[in-house]
Amino acid sequence: MYMLGLALVLTLLKYLEIGPVANWSWWWVLAPYGLTAAWWAWADASGYTKRKEVEKIERRKQARVNKHKEALGMGTRRPR
Structure with missing residues (x-):
């Protein structure tokens, strides 16, 4: 859940062009969403x-x- 929260904050910062996140590539901003999905898939598959x-x-x-x-x-x- 922390990774999803981080992803939401980074997306908001990028969208509103706040701080250094405004200069980052969208790939870096959206990467936590992929990591979150991978974590949930692993957690469900492993029990x-x-x-x-x-x-x-x-x-x-x-x-x-x-x-x-x-x-x-x-x-x-x-x-x-």
Whole structure:
């Protein structure tokens, strides 16, 4: 997402002819869009996106379990 944000900012700077970006070639300004597309393609193909989503769900699930244990006064067990 950072690369997409950078691409949007560079495009805006080039379009409005602000700063040194105004003198850059359009190829340099539009390159971050290609890098963003390549990153998303790799992340989806390698399973990176799905793995991060599963990790997020597991963290939320564990937080919910811990919250209910605290509410019942059981506390959480410490690893040995």
